[in-house]
Amino acid sequence: MRIIVTNCNTTGQMTEEIVRGARAAAGPGTTVAGLTPTWGPESAEGWLDSYLSAAAVLDALRTYDGPAYDAVVLAGFGEHGREGVRESVDVPVVDITEAAAHLACLLGRRYGVVTTLDRSCGLIEDSLETAGVARNCAAVVGTGLGVLDLAQDQARTESAFLAAAERAREAGAEVLVLGCAGMTGLHRAVGEKLGMPVVDGVGAAVRLAESLVGLGLTTSRAGGYARPLPKRRVWGRPAG
Template sequence: MKIKVINPNTMWEMTKGIENAAKSVARPDTQIVAVSPQMGPASIESYYDEYLCIPGVLEEIKKGEEEGVDAFVIACWGDPGLQAAREVTDKPVVGIAEASVYLASMLAARFSVVTVLPRIKTMLEELVDSYGVSKRVLNIRTTPMCVLDFERDPEAGMEMLRQEGKKAVEEDQAEAILLGCAGMAEFANNLEKELGVPVIDGVVAAVKFAESIVDLGKKTSKLKTYKYPEKKSFVGALEKFGKSQSTFK
């Protein structure tokens, strides 16, 4: 099968790390295609960044329909554009935050998230609430580092995650830790050894969920909520999105 992993930001260095994480758990017969959109922000750390990355994500979903992709993964812990992506394809689309919280719910009664800048805490609180797991999330712990800082200085990134992860276990009594950024994938295994609880990277979780859904032969429901968008014209910078609707089934 072919799984397309979309990093919604435009930093190829981060996309390569995401690709490596995805390939580390994919089956030998699973082809991983990791991409960044041709338009969008360098990193995603605000509602503004998140909303502006979505057109690029949708473009990559549409390309995937022509590339013979069997499933998609949106590799940002805000799951930007996830619901819209499900409208433009009948293939499974898995968000890494969604995969993380559902996997954690099978492994631990309560868990905490460790992520980047404090400003995104409210965004992630709203996100986990939308997935119905807010009672299971003890805390969303932030660090002073932005997304790109973890790329520039992985040693400092690992130390920040170590500190907050230890606090999560000792102070929150978290029974599992979720890494709240796709750029943190490389730290998961070492942190799990140090902290003694499951540490979940959303990229690997989402890839395994995607493989399972394809194996089961399931596709996105087109009955109502996720049916293909109604055809209409778009103007200005979004004009091409109206034209691309001619490919909707």
């Protein structure tokens, strides 16, 4: 089985970190490859970045010419684009936001999301609402760290996460979700200290993608995710 994991930004180092986390979660016989958009924001933090990254990821998948893949994991927490990708490809598409929330709902009555900057909280809340899992979300809490700050100082990242996690717990969270693909792997460092389950969206999405492929299931074409209508579409700036 081959899974493509798409980064939502153009930072190759982050793609490598995400792929490492995805491979650690994958079962035997699963190959994981990363896909980095060639254009778009270097980090996705806000509405403008999110819409740009959605188009860039769609374009990266549209122009992909590597080995065939069996599933796509979208590694952008709260970012746009998952519905468009589901229309576009003929394999299961699992978004880390949905995957983490669904698994969290199996572990406790209410979950909390700990993310990066506060400006990302609204995006994530909307994404959870669209996915139908917002009802069980107690809080979406920011750490105050930018996406590219996460890998710079592990001690600072862990400290900021723990402080935000306490706020989520006070709001009623019984399970925590890592609210950024760049946090992949952090659950191992903070889970014991918090005394509550911490769900990594990348690992959750990889395992769910494996399950869908193993069960022979893929996106329904019977309604909203029907294949795009045939028409002329111009990608990027027209020549001339």
